[in-house]
Amino acid sequence: MNHDPYSWGRPTDSMYGQYNSQIANAPTSLEGNMASGANQHTTSPIVTGTSVVAIKYNNGVVMAADNLASYGSLLRFQGIERLHKVGKTTMVGISGDVSDMQYLLEILDELTIEHNYDNDEYSDNVDELQPDYIFTYLANLMYHRRTKMNPLWNALIVSGVNSKTGEPFLQYVNLLGVKYSSPSIATGFGAHLAIPLLRKLADSEEEAQKLTKEQAIQGIKDSMRVLFYRDTRSSKNYSLAVIDKDSGITYDNDVNVEDMSWKFAKDIRGYGTQKV
Amino acid sequence: MTSVGTGYDLSNSVFSPDGRNFQVEYAGKAVENGSTTVGLKFKDGVVFAVEKTITNKLLVPGRNRKIQTIDRHVGCCYSGLIPDGKHLVNRGREEASSFKKTYGKNIPLYALSERLSQYVQAYTLYNSVRPFGIAAIFGGVLKSENGGDNKPQLYMLEPNGSCFGYKGIASGKGRQTARSEIEKLISADDFDIETFSAKDAVKEAARIIYLAHEDNKDKDFELELSWCSLSETDGLHKFVPKEIYDEAVQYAKEETGLGEDEDSEDNDEDMDE
Amino acid sequence: MNGISTDIQHLKKGEVNLGTSIMAVTFKDGVILGADSRTSTGAYIANRVTDKLTRLQDNVWCCRSGSAADTQAVADIVQYHLNLYKMQFEEDANVKTAANLLKTLTYNNKDQLSAGLIVAGFDKQSKKGEVYSIPLGGSIHQQPYAIAGSGSTFIYGYCNKNYKEDMTKEETIDFMKHSLSQAIKWDGSSGGVIRMVVLTDNGLERLIFYPEDYENL
Numbered sequence: 001m002n003h004d005p006y007s008w009g010r011p012t013d014s015m016y017g018q019y020n021s022q023i024a025n026a027p028t029s030l031e032g033n034m035a036s037g038a039n040q041h042t043t044s045p046i047v048t049g050t051s052v053v054a055i056k057y058n059n060g061v062v063m064a065a066d067n068l069a070s071y072g073s074l075l076r077f078q079g080i081e082r083l084h085k086v087g088k089t090t091m092v093g094i095s096g097d098v099s100d101m102q103y104l105l106e107i108l109d110e111l112t113i114e115h116n117y118d119n120d121e122y123s124d125n126v127d128e129l130q131p132d133y134i135f136t137y138l139a140n141l142m143y144h145r146r147t148k149m150n151p152l153w154n155a156l157i158v159s160g161v162n163s164k165t166g167e168p169f170l171q172y173v174n175l176l177g178v179k180y181s182s183p184s185i186a187t188g189f190g191a192h193l194a195i196p197l198l199r200k201l202a203d204s205e206e207e208a209q210k211l212t213k214e215q216a217i218q219g220i221k222d223s224m225r226v227l228f229y230r231d232t233r234s235s236k237n238y239s240l241a242v243i244d245k246d247s248g249i250t251y252d253n254d255v256n257v258e259d260m261s262w263k264f265a266k267d268i269r270g271y272g273t274q275k276v
Numbered sequence: 277m278t279s280v281g282t283g284y285d286l287s288n289s290v291f292s293p294d295g296r297n298f299q300v301e302y303a304g305k306a307v308e309n310g311s312t313t314v315g316l317k318f319k320d321g322v323v324f325a326v327e328k329t330i331t332n333k334l335l336v337p338g339r340n341r342k343i344q345t346i347d348r349h350v351g352c353c354y355s356g357l358i359p360d361g362k363h364l365v366n367r368g369r370e371e372a373s374s375f376k377k378t379y380g381k382n383i384p385l386y387a388l389s390e391r392l393s394q395y396v397q398a399y400t401l402y403n404s405v406r407p408f409g410i411a412a413i414f415g416g417v418l419k420s421e422n423g424g425d426n427k428p429q430l431y432m433l434e435p436n437g438s439c440f441g442y443k444g445i446a447s448g449k450g451r452q453t454a455r456s457e458i459e460k461l462i463s464a465d466d467f468d469i470e471t472f473s474a475k476d477a478v479k480e481a482a483r484i485i486y487l488a489h490e491d492n493k494d495k496d497f498e499l500e501l502s503w504c505s506l507s508e509t510d511g512l513h514k515f516v517p518k519e520i521y522d523e524a525v526q527y528a529k530e531e532t533g534l535g536e537d538e539d540s541e542d543n544d545e546d547m548d549e
Numbered sequence: 550m551n552g553i554s555t556d557i558q559h560l561k562k563g564e565v566n567l568g569t570s571i572m573a574v575t576f577k578d579g580v581i582l583g584a585d586s587r588t589s590t591g592a593y594i595a596n597r598v599t600d601k602l603t604r605l606q607d608n609v610w611c612c613r614s615g616s617a618a619d620t621q622a623v624a625d626i627v628q629y630h631l632n633l634y635k636m637q638f639e640e641d642a643n644v645k646t647a648a649n650l651l652k653t654l655t656y657n658n659k660d661q662l663s664a665g666l667i668v669a670g671f672d673k674q675s676k677k678g679e680v681y682s683i684p685l686g687g688s689i690h691q692q693p694y695a696i697a698g699s700g701s702t703f704i705y706g707y708c709n710k711n712y713k714e715d716m717t718k719e720e721t722i723d724f725m726k727h728s729l730s731q732a733i734k735w736d737g738s739s740g741g742v743i744r745m746v747v748l749t750d751n752g753l754e755r756l757i758f759y760p761e762d763y764e765n766l
Contacts, residue, residue, distance in 0.1 A: 378650065378653065381649075
């Protein structure tokens with residue numbers, strides 16, 4: 001898988017041979033050759049956010065994403081939050097196109113309003129929005145849009161705890177409508193760089209059940225550091241959310257990568273045999 | 277009504293010779309016999325109070341809410357045909373959501389009142405439809421995004437589509453008692469809206485409902501209270517929490533001498549499920 | 550569909566583009582919008598005295614970059630909506646509302662449009678300037694100041710180092726003059742005169758700076 005949001009949703013060369021750009025460049029219904037009838041929508045993201053990473057622990061989930069929105073290689077908007085609280089016990093982390101992210105947020109806001117209409121805390125049949133409700137909704141939406149050949153160019157991580165059962169929840173869905181769940185999940189570059197680190201902490205649900213909150217937070221912080229080292233579209237400044245069964249959501253939107261090591265650079269000379 | 281029974285009252289789209297639309301007037305009758313509802317404006321918000329007559333002993337107490345939410349910041353209650361009210365509230369929700377989508381901010385109450393009254397008015401024009409059998413009281417307070425001083429607003433919308441803003445208003449069976457009581461309250465010498473707090477307003481609204489119930493004493497009822505307040509609910513429309521509700525009911529009973537009603541005591545137990 | 554079929558893609562290639570350096574900056578008393586005045590078709594300068602600062606409403610203006618046709622069309626539609634708003638609700642719309650209308654149009658038609666816009670206005674409630682950046686995809690970002698257009702890439706560093714909150718009008722004009730001057734200097738698609746619009750509680754003021762004014766600051 002290629003980490004770059006620009007290549008998301010495109011078949012891999014190794015699997016399908018070279019991408020046939022004629023398909024993407026085929027005349028659309030708007031153009032001269034009406035006969036083709038092919039309708040084309042979004043073919044690439046413009047303003048993008050990079051990885052989201054998350055891991056389960058014995059009492060909840062920890063999730064992080066940096067606060068940057070890039071415009072190609074230009075690090076254009078600092079201070080863009082990509083973790084969002086939905087309902088009382090759910091956080092949604094969004095990577096990929098930022099305009100689509102803002103659209104998703106509008107939809108999620110409407111979803112919570114509609115859910116609360118006759119369902120507020122003192123009202124009948126109180127049923128809070130649960131993480132799995134939100135996930136199912138989003139997964140259906142993402143699949144629906146890709147089927148319409150007009151995907152929302154994002155990869156989402158929904159994390160939270162079920163307020164009735166206390167069960168931690170962590171699941172992923174992307175622009176293709178592909179969804180899966182795992183004790184640790186990351187989108188984009190994080191899938192390459194953070195997952196190995198997080199799986200070292202907890203490789204199975206059983207191991208995640210033994211993980212403490214502190215260990216999980218440390219794992220996420222380590223991942224964010226490695227991502228800052230190695231992802232050109234990342235920023236030092238990021239947001240960290242802890243969704244705990246007992247203490248609810250703690251969210252800090254101004255965390256910085258710590259404990260970086262650069263000192264070793266001093267001893268590096270040339271690129272091989274050079275000594276001075 | 278001179279033209280009653282002369283055929284001019286059978287259809288919406290037909291005027292009587294003296295220029296009246298009888299279907300709309302009959303809709304008004306449905307409202308007049310409906311349960312009493314009260315809306316009251318205070319310093320930084322509005323309160324809604326509804327008298328729910330117990331029409332059936334099998335109904336679950338504390339459930340079957342009548343007051344509804346149109347948007348996070350707008351509450352609504354109505355007397356008359358309940359399903360008509362639910363339909364109107366649904367329309368209000370659509371309007372609120374569409375306003376938010378196009379203009380990127382919450383719908384102001386004057387805009388909502390305009391849109392809802394146009395909708396209700398359209399139901400007085402065609403012979404294929406019947407007018408709304410409700411008078412809806414709705415209102416709230418819009419939390420300002422940039423430090424402006426926002427005032428609470430309260431409206432009542434009637435079956436003919438007319439909609440006015442009020443300091444306090446009531447509709448339904450007990451409207452006359454309730455309205456004169458509201459008038460008495462806000463025209464008192466020591467009354468000042470700037471010092472009339474949310475909690476005071478809740479108590480008064482409860483008292484007015486209890487008072488308006490006196491003419492209808494043989495029937496049991498349940499009181500429903502909700503509010504929108506900048507200080508108490510951060511501008512959101514919410515049902516009044518149990519402690520404040522109980523306090524208001526106690527105040528209402530003391531003031532009106534209607535206290536010994538065993539039923540309402542039981543109902544309180546079930547309030548906070 | 551029967552009718553005259555045209556190759557849009559071919560037309561798009563020959564389109565008039567606002568290569569552009571634009572910016573909007575909030576300051577103590579409001580906000581200032583600024584832009585160069587060059588419009589080009591490929592290498593040819595189609596208009597050297599363009600006005601890229603467009604009125605949406607008395608207190609809300611926008612800077613346009615991208616396709617001239619697209620941005621004019623979008624600005625016209627937003628103007629229409631804001632006029633309608635004023636008639637319906639008997640008051641001016643917020644800066645945020647104007648920006649949101651523009652965003653919705655660009656987001657919903659992102660495949661057809663190339664429009665990079667900055668919306669700036671004076672908010673009558675808070676008595677403050679507001680700036681919203683709406684880049685290509687149709688996302689929206691509120692910022693203390695915003696820069697956009699091809700020339701802006703050359704001045705990210707300069708602006709970041711020199712912008713200060715709550716500057717005076719004179720300081721702000723100076724800051725913008727220096728920024729746009731550099732953008733014009735290094736970007737072939739920007740040039741001509743520098744236009745500015747100052748939006749405060751006192752209404753609007755237009756400024757213009759000629760090459761001899763800004764080239765040797």
